[in-house]
Amino acid sequence: MTLPVETTSRVYSEEDHRLIESVWRRLKRAIRYHELNEEDRQMIKRAYKLAYHAHAHQRRKSGEPYVTHPLEVAIICKREIGLGPTAITAAILHDIVEDTEVTSEEVHQLFGPRVGKIVDGLTKLDGLYNVESPQAENYKKVLSTLLDDVRVVLIKIADRLHNLRTIDVMPQHKKLKIAAETNFIYAPLAHRLGLYNIRTELQDICLKITEPDNYELIKRKLRETKAERENYIRRFIRPIKKRLKETGLKFEIFGRAKSISSILNKIKTKKVSFEEIYDLFAIRIIVDVPREREKSACWEVYSIVTDVYRPIPERLKDWITTPKSNGYESLHTTVIGPEGKYVEVQIRTTRMNEIAEKGFAAHWKYKGVSGDSVFDKWFDSIRELLENTNSNALEFITDFKTSLFREEVYVYTPRGDMIVLPKGATALDFAFAIHSEVGYHAHSIKVNNRIVPMGYRLKSGDQVEVITSRNQKPSESWLNMVITGKARSKIRAAMKEERKKLGESGKEKLLRKFRKLKLDFEENVDVLVKHLKLSSRADLYYLLAQEKVDLNEVLKDFDIEHGSLKYREPSGPASEKKDARRVTLSSNGEALMPQTLYIDGEPASKYKYTLASCCNPVPGDNVFAYVTKNKEFKIHRYTCPNATNMLAKFGYRALKAEWHVVLDREFVVDLQLNGIDDGPGVIQRITNTISNELGLNIRSLNIEGREGYFTGKLSVVVKNKDQLEVVMRKLSQVKGVTNVTRI
Numbered sequence: 001m002t003l004p005v006e007t008t009s010r011v012y013s014e015e016d017h018r019l020i021e022s023v024w025r026r027l028k029r030a031i032r033y034h035e036l037n038e039e040d041r042q043m044i045k046r047a048y049k050l051a052y053h054a055h056a057h058q059r060r061k062s063g064e065p066y067v068t069h070p071l072e073v074a075i076i077c078k079r080e081i082g083l084g085p086t087a088i089t090a091a092i093l094h095d096i097v098e099d100t101e102v103t104s105e106e107v108h109q110l111f112g113p114r115v116g117k118i119v120d121g122l123t124k125l126d127g128l129y130n131v132e133s134p135q136a137e138n139y140k141k142v143l144s145t146l147l148d149d150v151r152v153v154l155i156k157i158a159d160r161l162h163n164l165r166t167i168d169v170m171p172q173h174k175k176l177k178i179a180a181e182t183n184f185i186y187a188p189l190a191h192r193l194g195l196y197n198i199r200t201e202l203q204d205i206c207l208k209i210t211e212p213d214n215y216e217l218i219k220r221k222l223r224e225t226k227a228e229r230e231n232y233i234r235r236f237i238r239p240i241k242k243r244l245k246e247t248g249l250k251f252e253i254f255g256r257a258k259s260i261s262s263i264l265n266k267i268k269t270k271k272v273s274f275e276e277i278y279d280l281f282a283i284r285i286i287v288d289v290p291r292e293r294e295k296s297a298c299w300e301v302y303s304i305v306t307d308v309y310r311p312i313p314e315r316l317k318d319w320i321t322t323p324k325s326n327g328y329e330s331l332h333t334t335v336i337g338p339e340g341k342y343v344e345v346q347i348r349t350t351r352m353n354e355i356a357e358k359g360f361a362a363h364w365k366y367k368g369v370s371g372d373s374v375f376d377k378w379f380d381s382i383r384e385l386l387e388n389t390n391s392n393a394l395e396f397i398t399d400f401k402t403s404l405f406r407e408e409v410y411v412y413t414p415r416g417d418m419i420v421l422p423k424g425a426t427a428l429d430f431a432f433a434i435h436s437e438v439g440y441h442a443h444s445i446k447v448n449n450r451i452v453p454m455g456y457r458l459k460s461g462d463q464v465e466v467i468t469s470r471n472q473k474p475s476e477s478w479l480n481m482v483i484t485g486k487a488r489s490k491i492r493a494a495m496k497e498e499r500k501k502l503g504e505s506g507k508e509k510l511l512r513k514f515r516k517l518k519l520d521f522e523e524n525v526d527v528l529v530k531h532l533k534l535s536s537r538a539d540l541y542y543l544l545a546q547e548k549v550d551l552n553e554v555l556k557d558f559d560i561e562h563g564s565l566k567y568r569e570p571s572g573p574a575s576e577k578k579d580a581r582r583v584t585l586s587s588n589g590e591a592l593m594p595q596t597l598y599i600d601g602e603p604a605s606k607y608k609y610t611l612a613s614c615c616n617p618v619p620g621d622n623v624f625a626y627v628t629k630n631k632e633f634k635i636h637r638y639t640c641p642n643a644t645n646m647l648a649k650f651g652y653r654a655l656k657a658e659w660h661v662v663l664d665r666e667f668v669v670d671l672q673l674n675g676i677d678d679g680p681g682v683i684q685r686i687t688n689t690i691s692n693e694l695g696l697n698i699r700s701l702n703i704e705g706r707e708g709y710f711t712g713k714l715s716v717v718v719k720n721k722d723q724l725e726v727v728m729r730k731l732s733q734v735k736g737v738t739n740v741t742r743i
């Protein structure tokens with residue numbers, strides 16, 4: 001391959017040069033370039049030169065020369081994931097086939113098959129999000145890539161992290177889409193691969209995009225309480241530090257604030273205020289000891305900590321004896337610190353800490369290629385899910401996601417073998433985890449020697465015994481009693497088989513009818529499947545067998561010409577146009593709003609749309625339009641609980657929507673109020689604020705008091721988001737009200 005070196009180097013300005021060189025120097029420092037062997041050094045340098053010239057005509061949205069991006073990604077790969085020279089080379093080349101003239105063959109020729117294959121994998125993943133196909137299918141592809149070479153996905157995560165760190169220059173609608181996809185795929189994968197720091201950063205940046213107000217609020221509160229927190233941490237640490245020094249152990253001890261996203265998550269799920277969260281930080285103690293002393297050293301530290309502060313026994317978690325399935329090792333305990341506050345203490349060694357931060361790659365570093373990895377089991381289960389063709393892509397994702405973020409329970413077979421299952425797994429999940437045949441024929445299940453219902457939720461330490469019976473078989477209701485992907489897809493497969501058997505008579509019926517009408521079976525059966533919007537022939541047979549479809553009735557819509565079915569267009573009003581983006585107002589479908597909304601750059605009145613009732617958007621909210629199955633548009637807020645799912649799985653069905661001129665138009669918003677109940681005064685003060693002070697209308701107000709506290713639901717009519725914010729601010733200032741949130 002020839003590269004026009006002379007001309008490309010002139011494309012860059014003096015300043016570009018300096019910038020690129022400085023990033024390249026940073027990369028060299030990160031990978032300890034001068035300590036590498038000659039071969040690796042040459043390979044990385046050639047990759048840099050190639051990227052430098054090939055990307056010469058591209059710039060990032062920020063204006064910087066494009067090549068700085070792959071170099072930065074390579075730095076992340078080394079510093080934050082701990083990858084080696086082959087992966088670093090591939091990271092430098094990760095966008096080259098997708099975005100420049102350089103071909104995959106050339107990369108193979110220049111860098112050999114090891115680098116070539118990784119770059120191919122990255123190119124394949126890159127192309128995914130441009131195509132208009134369900135994201136669910138794409139997700140499957142990400143996972144099969146993961147099985148081919150984990151490094152591809154690790155580099156992809158680094159790529160995503162750098163793009164998010166520099167996302168500020170992007171337009172808002174793109175940011176929102178990237179955030180949804182990151183939350184859906186990359187953050188869970190980073191978690192599962194043990195990259196805790198990266199996962200946290202990804203989630204925090206996404207939060208900043210989707211919920212800027214909440215993000216800023218928590219950030220501010222963390223800043224305001226910083227001095228006080230640090231003071232407390234110092235007081236907490238002092239006596240422990242003194243005792244640790246006496247042992248002669250090499251150690252580090254410090255306090256670490258929890259991430260903004262995890263704090264917000266807690267506020268939302270536990271319905272508490274920022275001030276009520278006690279574990280805003282955790283204390284971490286890292287000891288540096290040889291491998292064989294690790295376990296005893298950690299327990300020695302534990303013993304010191306619990307000598308100083310009283311522990312809460314239920315909170316003790318020993319992930320050293322039994323590491324988590326993403327490789328995480330650590331000893332956690334919660335103790336009662338000064339002023340009676342609960343404080344979490346994490347005890348681990350330097351090695352464990354590296355694994356906790358860098359995950360997969362660090363795990364391999366210590367384990368070596370020979371040892372069997374905790375990841376192997378997980379990979380096996382993905383492989384099994386991917387090979388099982390009985391679930392469609394969406395079911396597959398739902399199944400798979402249960403294996404990503406969950407905590408685990410450890411249970412035992414009667415022989416004492418340990419089985420790790422996601423938290424929430426049931427006795428029936430256990431049966432399927434042993435073997436699918438055991439699952440299919442599970443007749444009754446004993447936990448700790450007592451018969452339990454199939455849906456019994458397992459607890460760590462349970463001993464489980466499955467009693468099978470040849471006559472037993474899965475039924476539809478079993479699906480509600482399992483949570484693991486394996487069990488779900490096996491049950492579904494069995495149900496499908498069952499349906500197929502039941503469908504035989506339906507197929508017979510159809511064959512007879514077609515013979516009578518002299519219709520070729522193969523040629524016409526799919527016409528009916530499509531006409532009835534079914535997903536398979538089996539569904540049609542089943543519905544016919546169950547007499548849920550009347551064949552004669554259906555055939556009335558068709559003419560028979562030359563032995564094949566021809567659909568007869570119904571006369572009357574023109575049928576719906578096919579292109580969903582051009583749906584116009586139907587005769588009776590009055591638009592619900594005036595032209596305040598623009599969808600895909602055009603006035604919303606061109607479309608038939610409604611405001612989604614799950615999140616009740618008002619003008620000013622960040623919104624998008626979602627095309628439903630009936631080709632109508634629903635307007636959702638980006639913070640809608642369903643948004644992540646919709647955008648990630650069906651991103652191709654979402655359109656950009658924006659509010660333009662806000663006309664005189666009113667919206668109902670539901671607010672939740674919490675506070676201290678000091679008699680009838682509160683209700684009066686609330687209504688007074690809304691009606692008299694702000695002059696707004698209250699639709700309804702419900703207040704319930706209990707033991708000195710009250711919770712209430714208020715429906716109020718507002719014109720836009722600004723007004724809503726005023727309402728919320730004013731309400732939170734009302735005496736007795738402690739918390740106002742939008743439902």
Ligand code: MN
Nearest residue numbers: 069094095159
């Ligand atoms: Mn990239």
